[in-house]
Amino acid sequence: MKYCSSCGQTLIVTTPPGDTRERFVCEHCDTIHYQNPRVVTGCLVAWDDRVLLCRRDIEPRSGYWTLPAGFLENGETAEAGAVRETWEEARARVLVDDLYTLFSLPHISQIYMFYRGRLAAPEFSAGEETREVGLFSEEDIPWDELAFPVVRQTLKHYFEDRQNDHFPVRAKDIIIDRARRRW
Amino acid sequence: MKYCSSCGQTLIVTTPPGDTRERFVCEHCDTIHYQNPRVVTGCLVAWDDRVLLCRRDIEPRSGYWTLPAGFLENGETAEAGAVRETWEEARARVLVDDLYTLFSLPHISQIYMFYRGRLAAPEFSAGEETREVGLFSEEDIPWDELAFPVVRQTLKHYFEDRQNDHFPVRAKDIIIDRARRRW
Numbered sequence: 001m002k003y004c005s006s007c008g009q010t011l012i013v014t015t016p017p018g019d020t021r022e023r024f025v026c027e028h029c030d031t032i033h034y035q036n037p038r039v040v041t042g043c044l045v046a047w048d049d050r051v052l053l054c055r056r057d058i059e060p061r062s063g064y065w066t067l068p069a070g071f072l073e074n075g076e077t078a079e080a081g082a083v084r085e086t087w088e089e090a091r092a093r094v095l096v097d098d099l100y101t102l103f104s105l106p107h108i109s110q111i112y113m114f115y116r117g118r119l120a121a122p123e124f125s126a127g128e129e130t131r132e133v134g135l136f137s138e139e140d141i142p143w144d145e146l147a148f149p150v151v152r153q154t155l156k157h158y159f160e161d162r163q164n165d166h167f168p169v170r171a172k173d174i175i176i177d178r179a180r181r182r183w
Numbered sequence: 184m185k186y187c188s189s190c191g192q193t194l195i196v197t198t199p200p201g202d203t204r205e206r207f208v209c210e211h212c213d214t215i216h217y218q219n220p221r222v223v224t225g226c227l228v229a230w231d232d233r234v235l236l237c238r239r240d241i242e243p244r245s246g247y248w249t250l251p252a253g254f255l256e257n258g259e260t261a262e263a264g265a266v267r268e269t270w271e272e273a274r275a276r277v278l279v280d281d282l283y284t285l286f287s288l289p290h291i292s293q294i295y296m297f298y299r300g301r302l303a304a305p306e307f308s309a310g311e312e313t314r315e316v317g318l319f320s321e322e323d324i325p326w327d328e329l330a331f332p333v334v335r336q337t338l339k340h341y342f343e344d345r346q347n348d349h350f351p352v353r354a355k356d357i358i359i360d361r362a363r364r365r366w
Binding site: 001002003004005007008010011018021033034035036038039062066071072073074075076078079088098099102104106107108109111113128129141168171173 | 184185186187188189191193194201203204216217218219220221222254255256257258259260261262263275281282285287289291292296311316340351352354
């Protein structure tokens, strides 16, 4: 961020009066340009004893398996965003049950949330950013080819919780040392 | 948003290839400037049978009572943000138990989340954006002077759930017709 999106003048980095953090500030029009974490929302979708996974066709982690998810849009509820992303990535219609997992990923300034749901019908196909889509039983999950830690943790919790048919919401942090991260 | 924050040229509004929504796009450097919802994070803090409320000293809703909360910062977990805001607004140290409520507010493109916690000690005072801070028992809550619907709903759930000592996470939407909203 170099230029003020309001007036086009050059920005400086400074701590505004009363603030505790450095921000991008325009000295010309006095606008403070805050930068905040983004929300990723998606679904863990079941059909009988299997769950829906998408094989990514875009970076990062192209070729690896994920749950359908993407950035929440302005004017959208988190649940509506999760339903939309499931349609866009897996061309699947989901009936949402409830929020299931919520992760903070401070190293990339993201909040990730997954809703639990069921396929409205066993119909799905690869969306634009997806190579293939499939339903996987627990023993067939490609654990070594999952795209992200949030996907692995959500699936692990799900198969455990399913034994009791009780799915409490789980809020967790994913703390990754940037210097050591493998993906 | 009028100017590109990367190169300073004038932006246009258009739907990028492969996208379904209009974005601010720079035709000069090809940057797409996405705008996404922001996350507000805070705490419902108890001390014995009372809960901590802050009377706001800033707009919006200056003079009305709220739970300590504010915008999540980059590089921060949602829980750490809730603890920080409780310190900044109420000068209170909180021991967090768990996530409690999560609200989508699509009319203002916000995700609001509250953690449940306990005061580490019965010590608090008004921070810079707060007029006063107090502990309130259920019968003393100023229901008609609460700042926001998310505060009211979180408190209502809390006093109900407290009867069973069971506090499931609750994910809800607050849908407000802009034309009819009173606050």
